[in-house]
Amino acid sequence: MGLHCIMPRLSFIKGGKKTKPLLRTGTLRKPRRLQSQDYQALLEKSLGGKQLFVDETFPASLASIGSGCLLDKLPDCVEWKRPHELVQNPQFCTENASEFGLHQGLTENCWFLAALSSLTFHPDILTNVVPQNQSFNKSYGGIFHFRFWRFGEWVDVVVDDRLPVNGEGKLLFVSSVRKNLFWGPLLEKAYAKLCGSYEDMQIGQVSEALVDFTGGVNMSIKMAQAPPDLFQIMMRAQNSGSLMGCQTQTGPERVLDNGLVTGHAYTVMDVRQVTVKSVTENLVKLRNPWGKIEWTGKWSDRCPKWEQLSYKERLFLRKRREDGEFWMSIEDFEAHFVELVICKLTPDLMSHEIGKEWxxxxxxxxxxxxxxxxxxxxxxxxxxxxxxxxxxxxxxxxxxxxxxxxxxxxxxxxxxxxxxxxxxxxxxxxxxxxxxxxxxxxxxxxxxxxxxxxxxxxxxxxxxxxxxxxxxxxxxxxxxxxxxxxxxxxxxxxxxxxxxxxxxxxxxxxxxxxxxLCCKKIAERHRNGIWETFFNKYFEKHPEIKVAQLQQLLNKITWTNSKQAPGKFSFDDCKLIMALLDMKTSGTLNMQEFRGLWKRLLSYQEIFQRRDVDKTGYLKLNDLQAAIKERGITLHRQFYNLVALRYGDSLLKMSFENFACLMLRIEINDGSAGPPSISVPRLQRSLSLKPLQPPAPRVFSHPFAASCRRHRSPAGQKFFTT
Structure with missing residues (x-):
């Protein structure tokens, strides 16, 4: 690991020379605004209008809680209430936040809570995450804001103070030991907004939250490979102002006989050396983010070994109350925990220090x-x-x-x-x-x-x-x-x-x-080689493929860069493609016909991904126009609207599969192997753009062709083959 040198406080140097920091967006002094929400402007608007702020971007609804297993834990009655509706004298924060612990709620986010607990012992860092001058008294507008370091920049997150509670008015998620203290629940809500929902905070690493609170850099030590000087490393980390957390063995959370919880994160609060009968022992102080359930082994609250310490040490270190805080020896710490995380602080948080610099x-x-x-x-x-x-x-x-x-x-x-x-x-x-x-x-x-x-x-x-x-x-x-x-x-x-x-x-x-260009060729060669082998084997078993098999083959590949719209061909899409390519009217495609289709689809994919700049998985009207032009086709604007209406969704956006069906329809009906040069009347006929009503019934020469005369797009519009 090479962790023998814990970093001192850092100062930013660019190119080895000191430079004045630029006041750019994304810094601690000027954070980027999440979703462009300006806290000060929104606060003034609420105060001026004498109406408490309502955050429509993170609404007081189940959508903000989640959509999965967390919903099963919710009570029958879930309400959203502001703090002054829950207690008589709500307070936002106190001077010493570490004195008042936080309790975990229904969300399995002990990793977040362990990091937050560590933050309370560093007031200078806490004030960066939780900006001061916020309260429920002076200039109260129902709005609060918090700062997090996310992927290289500081982000300011605004929330309203509506919190989810059960029918008895008890908070469903993080709550404070002191019932009228709300900085913890509101900070959790801001972090949930940053993650996407409360449910998106379930399951994580304490190291992730430590970085998001500090902008620091993590070093992890696996206990199975812990260095001999682990305690000295922890001492130096503590002296340098680093934050520390640890985790027990992964698995379902359950309380062991020794009081530790499996699959759980803890805060490292302190490391100390004590003297027992002239022998030095190394101790580690931990905190369970639940605020209860403690270690019951050696050096626990009621362990008789405390009586062997001096009165002064015993008075200073030992606490008998059930608050989730406890001491254990470094040997037991190494034996019962699987990982220690040390978050070293970066220049974004630390003041300039004369002497050695990083x-x-x-x-x-x-x-x-x-x-x-x-x-x-x-x-x-x-x-x-x-x-x-x-x-x-x-x-x-x-x-x-x-x-x-x-x-x-x-x-x-x-x-x-x-x-x-x-x-x-x-x-x-x-x-x-x-x-x-x-x-x-x-x-x-x-x-x-x-x-x-x-x-x-x-x-x-x-x-x-x-x-x-x-x-x-x-x-x-x-x-x-x-x-x-x-x-x-x-x-x-x-x-x-x-x-x-x-x-x-x-x-x-x-x-x-x-x-x-070189990498594209390598990737294409690699990809084509894999598919070539796969198709050869497949068509050896199935010389002629039907619609269902065509759909299976086409959906082997992800056609778009978007995870939101993966681009899968429907059965109707494949019926249309089969009707266009099945020149023998056999209701099947052979390998040669399929190869021609595959080559066309890859060319369409390249155009589609290039024009889908936002990676949404859809082409907007302007993108569609540019994409069609790339194939050598120019249409009047009204025809683009009709094409988008017939092949797109209700917002005139077109998915890849519909774009591919459109291009195949144009090119194959035109009879060209490559980009067509097509006249407007011919295009109208090939796309059935005029009339918009279904044409008169036609007699088809093959039963399969008749089954393909009508196709339905995802938006529900029908179009007809000619």
């Missing part, structure tokens, strides 16, 4: 399918196409004696791709660091052959399906390259790369013009 560099990047998503090193053909970042370690006066090495911490964090946290499971990600030899110093990007003959400094790159992966290095002055990657190629995601050291420079290696 440089923080941050780069934002993206893994894109077909260009920069090369996968891990075993994919030798594409690995080199991953983003590359050149790291130059500079020699400094404060390097470790004798070794002259520099302690470097690298953090790789993947961004959430869906508005709902739990609907965006993290990919398996990792990173490798390579020493750049002299002969490659002048090369902008390291070529493929470099990675075939060189091994990374971290010989074994571990890929983890967690939001953030960190690694500690000791590097000599010189030039290095960092390669962040997903475990598999063509997995898309945005990421943030952060590097901390005493003195370094970090720069992204720009792409050469041929890189994207």
């Amino acid at each position: 440089t923080l560099s941050m780069q934002c990047g993206r893994w894109s399918a077909g260009s920069t998503a090369g996968g891990r090193m075993t994919y030798t053909e594409s690995y080199w196409l991953n983003p590359q970042y050149r790291l130059k370690i500079l020699k400094g006066d404060d390097m470790e004696k004798f070794t002259n090495s520099c302690n470097v911490l690298v953090s790789l964090m993947q961004k959430q791709s869906h508005k709902h946290r739990n609907q965006s499971p993290p990919l398996y990600i990792g990173m490798s660091v390579f020493l750049v030899p002299f002969e490659y110093q002048g090369v902008k990007r390291l070529p493929q052959k470099f990675f075939l003959t060189h091994r990374p400094i971290n010989n074994k790159c571990v890929f983890i399906n967690e939001r953030e992966v960190t690694q500690d290095y000791h590097l000599m002055p010189g030039s290095y390259v960092i390669i962040p990657s997903t475990a598999e190629p063509n997995q898309e995601c945005e990421f943030i790369l952060r590097v901390f050291s005493r003195k370094h420079l970090l720069q992204e290696q720009t792409e050469s013009p041929n890189i994207v």
